[in-house]
Amino acid sequence: MKYTEQHEWLDEDNGIVTVGITAHAAEQLGDIVFVELPEVGIEVSKDDEVVVIESVKAASDILAPLDGEIIEVNDPLTDDPGKVNEDPEGEAWFFKIKVEDLSDLDDYMDDAEYKDFIS
Amino acid sequence: MGDHVANPNTALKRTPLHGLHLELGAKMVPFAGWEMPVHYPMGVLREHLHTRAEAGLFDVSHMGQVILTCDPAALEAVVPVDVIGLAEGRQRYGIFTSDTGGILDDLMIANRGDHLFVVVNASMADQDISLLRDALGDAVQPITNRALLALQGPRSEDILAEVTLSCREMRFMDVATLPSPHGDLWVSRSGYTGEDGFEISVANDQAEALARALLAHPAVAPIGLGARDSLRLEAGLPLYGADLDRATTPAEAGLGWAIGKARRENRRDFPGAATILDQLAMGPARKRVGLLPRTRAPMRAGVTLFSSETAEMPIGTVTSGAFGPSLDAPISMGYVATEHAASGTVLFGELRGKRLPVSVTQLPFRPSTYKR
Structure with a gap:
């Protein structure tokens, strides 16, 4: 598992990276009330805004962590945004992205580094 | 140092x-x-x-509590509320108005027998105490x-x-x-x-x-x-600093009801009276309304409102917006030009570069359950 400074977790399997937000981020945001997901099939570049989430406090963007193609999104979140608070690092993933260059993942933090980052 | x-x-x-x-x-x-x-x-x-x-x-406790030992009539110099008509043991919603008819703050005024007791917003307490002292002098006792x-x-x-x-x-x-x-x-x-x-x-x-x-x-x-x-x-209640400010008049804010009949007809000696009473009689050019976004995306303060997906000129602005947990839907409050203020009118709020539909609706979003 890898982590970004924007508190996304990245779970790579066979060239496909599943992206969600960490439990730490979900707790900081508070109750999530709105999730807007990207369209399946679009090509995105690193740092593109691909997901909008809103909590009771404010709106925030989730950025694409890597260049690639969005191949799947977690549609049920749109109707049940509260799932992001319940299971942020499990069922409440946002999207899956197919990446060309997996070496870009090396730039991100591992478990221990992320733990340091949020402490 | x-x-x-x-x-x-x-x-x-x-x-x-x-x-x-x-x-x-x-x-x-x-x-x-x-x-x-x-x-x-x-x-x-x-x-x-x-x-x-x-x-x-x-x-x-951050709100300003103030005792006024003046005659009720004296407070009428700074608020358009019927304070003389406020019975002992009763409280009334009020506003402070400026000479140009804007709202300087809102407050609660209670008649506690031998004194008046008012509660003002924390953010405006310094201003309010100062304007009360200008009008009432030593009768003003912040608690x-x-x-x-x-x-x-x-x-x-x-x-x-x-x-x-x-x-x-x-x-x-x-x-x-x-x-x-x-x-x-x-x-x-x-x-x-x-x-x-x-x-x-x-x-x-x-x-x-x-x-x-x-x-x-x-x-x-x-x-x-x-x-x-x-x-x-x-509950459709405005927040001073968001939905009310000194550039907003009582008629625009839908607060004409707080200006009692006695102050409209007889004791018309409050700050901004000419402007405020004219506007209450003629109707304001813009009005505070409830807004129900038709998607699940909340529209927060600052979102600009248009009459169509392509219109160039804005016709209003959101002043408060949030997710309404009891309605399980996003809700907003804002000001729109009077010709677009009828309940059921569909407007468009510009959110992240997209225009999303929003319906004008009456306030409150949820009926109050006061014990009358």
Whole structure:
């Protein structure tokens, strides 16, 4: 598992990276009330805004962590945004992205580094 | 030079319940110069729903409590409210107006027999006390030795009755001094949530004991400013600084009802009277309305409103917006040009470069449950 400074977790399997937000981020945001997901099939570049989430406090963007193609999104979140608070690092993933260059993942933090980052 | 001397201008004030908030696990934030709880571990959403279902306890000690020992008629010089007609033991909503007809703040005015008692917004307290002193001089006595709690929600009466039984006899907007184990409580049956409930002024040194006594009841949860905001928004209540300001007039804000008949017809001697009364008679060019976004995306303060997906000129602005937990939908309040203010009109709010539909609707979003 890898982590970004924007508190996304990245779970790579066979060239496909599943992206969600960490439990730490979900707790900081508070109750999530709105999730807007990207369209399946679009090509995105690193740092593109691909997901909008809103909590009771404010709106925030989730950025694409890597260049690639969005191949799947977690549609049920749109109707049940509260799932992001319940299971942020499990069922409440946002999207899956197919990446060309997996070496870009090396730039991100591992478990221990992320733990340091949020402490 | 003293590197470590705290700057008195930036030090946040703390209420007598500060220690209790920390003990309860509150997230504390700066608010109008005070360090206040924005939510507790329960979270904004559940705090909101708990208040509507049972009862919530709010610390609103940051608000300005002021005693006025003047004749009621004297206060009429700075507010367009019928203060002379306010009976003893009753409270009335009011506004301060400027010479140009804008709203300088909103407040509650209570007639407590030998004096008036007013409660003003924390963010405007300095301004309000200064304008009261200009008009009333030494009759203005800011109260700093009392905290202010609000107990809101359908179980409020049963819970407060365990501390002071006679609260049961009060109806909406009554005020009374009630004896309790925590000293005399200055109680009003009112609030800022749309629910039945009470606002309770208590001596600083008794505030924590009273709060603990109320929280000991299983139906009571502590509620932060976050839920206070979504509760008042669902109830259609404007927030000064967001939905009301000095560039907004009573007619625009839909607050003409706060200007009693006696002040419209006879005692028309309040600041901005000519402008305000003209506008109430002729109708304002823009109006405060409720707005129901038709998607699940909340439209928050600052979102610009258009009459169509392609129109170039904005016709309004959102001034408050949030997710309404009791409606399970996003809700907003804002100002729109009068020709677009009819209920059911579909407008478009510009959000992240997209125009999303939003329906104009009447306020409140949820009917209030006051005990009349």
